[in-house]
Amino acid sequence: NAGVMQNPRHLVRRRGQEARLRCSPMKGHSHVYWYRQLPEEGLKFMVYLQKENIIDESGMPKERFSAEFPKEGPSILRIQQVVRGDSAAYFCASSPIGGTGYNEQFFGPGTRLTVL
Amino acid sequence: DAKTTQPNSMESNEEEPVHLPCNHSTISGTDYIHWYRQLPSQGPEYVIHGLTSNVNNRMASLAIAEDRKSSTLILHRATLRDAAVYYCIPRNNTDKLIFGTGTRLQVFP
Numbered sequence: 001n002a003g004v005m006q007n008p009r010h011l012v013r014r015r016g017q018e019a020r021l022r023c024s025p026m027k028g029h030s031h032v033y034w035y036r037q038l039p040e041e042g043l044k045f046m047v048y049l050q051k052e053n054i055i056d057e058s059g060m061p062k063e064r065f066s067a068e069f070p071k072e073g074p075s076i077l078r079i080q081q082v083v084r085g086d087s088a089a090y091f092c093a094s095s096p097i098g099g100t101g102y103n104e105q106f107f108g109p110g111t112r113l114t115v116l
Numbered sequence: 117d118a119k120t121t122q123p124n125s126m127e128s129n130e131e132e133p134v135h136l137p138c139n140h141s142t143i144s145g146t147d148y149i150h151w152y153r154q155l156p157s158q159g160p161e162y163v164i165h166g167l168t169s170n171v172n173n174r175m176a177s178l179a180i181a182e183d184r185k186s187s188t189l190i191l192h193r194a195t196l197r198d199a200a201v202y203y204c205i206p207r208n209n210t211d212k213l214i215f216g217t218g219t220r221l222q223v224f225p
Contacts, residue, residue, distance in 0.1 A: 004159075033211065043160065045212035056212060091159045093213075101148040101207045102167075107159030 002027070004094050004108035012114045019079040019086070021111045025094030032075040033093040033105060034067060043091065049075060050098060082115045089113075118143040118206035125220040128194045136189040136219050138204030143184055147206040151178065151189050152213070155200045160215075163189065163202070199223045 005024040013019050025032050034046040036059075048056040049069035060067065064082075069075040079086055089112050093105040121139040128134045140149065151163040164171055164178045166187070171178045177190040191198055203218040 031211070033213075035213075035215075042217055043154075043213075043215040045214065048211045059212070093159075095211075098211050099209065101146065101209045102165060103211075104162045104165075105160075105213060107161065110159050 004092055004106050006090075006092050006108035006111050008111060009109060010112050010114070012116060013082050014116050015083055016081050019082050019113055019115075021077040021079075021090050021092075021113070023075040023077070023092030023094075023108060025075070025092075026096075026106055029094035029096050029106070031095040031098040032069050033095070034075075034077050035091045035093065037089045037091065037110075039088065046077075048098070055098070079113075082113075084115045087113055087115045118147055118208075120204050120206065120216045122202075122204055122216065122219045124217065125222065127222045127224065128191075129224050130195060131193050134191040134194045134198070134221065134223075136191070136202050136204075136221065137186065138188070139186045140204065140206050141185040143206045144208055145184075147208040149178070149180060149184075149187050150205040150207050150213070151176070151202060152205060152215075153200040153202045154218075155197075160203070160213075161200075165207075194221075194223045196223050196225065 030051045032049045035043045037043045045059040047067045064080045066078045089110045091110045093107045150165040152160045154160045166178045179188045201218040
């Protein structure tokens with residue numbers, strides 16, 4: 001059973017461009033989470049999605065950032081008009097269940113975004 | 117959300133046991149205590165979780181204080197591959213993991 005897959009692993013964008021980060025959850029997992037790790041900082045929750053629905057987006061910046069998890073295909077984290085401060089590692093995690101305090105989240109290897 | 121306090125860093129020699137402490141004095145009665153770790157340049161990895169009783173799995177053991185205000189992750193025989201940042205995360209029916217600063221474990225040959 002393949003783990004959580006993220007692509008690209010490294011992404012370079014110039015200021016003002018758009019960044020699209022993709023996450024394929026583990027097989028059978030319908031719950032996806034995105035986290036961001038700024039340089040020399042801790043991991044911060046961004047958004048939690050369950051197939052076609054955003055459940056919790058309390059950690060998402062209000063502007064330029066959006067996420068989706070369509071019925072078919074990977075989850076996408078989209079950053080419009082990137083700025084240098086968006087440079088970070090973005091991690092996706094998946095889980096077979098949600099709404100509990102005990103389910104394990106399986107993380108992908110991350111996408112390292114560099115904004116020039 | 118319960119606040120956690122962990123040492124910034126710890127050191128160990130290979131093959132020795134390691135006890136990683138976590139203080140979570142504001143934990144609520146229904147919070148599970150999760151531990152994750154992050155190896156260099158990788159995504160976080162689940163280690164173990166528990167509620168009240170001590171727990172063991174193939175990776176580690178989790179000792180939870182009787183009052184649940186602290187816990188200790190135990191690596192029975194540290195290896196070089198165990199060098200990572202270890203995060204203690206209380207969690208109560210919430211789907212988001214709230215990572216603190218964690219403990220950076222160095223393992224020496």
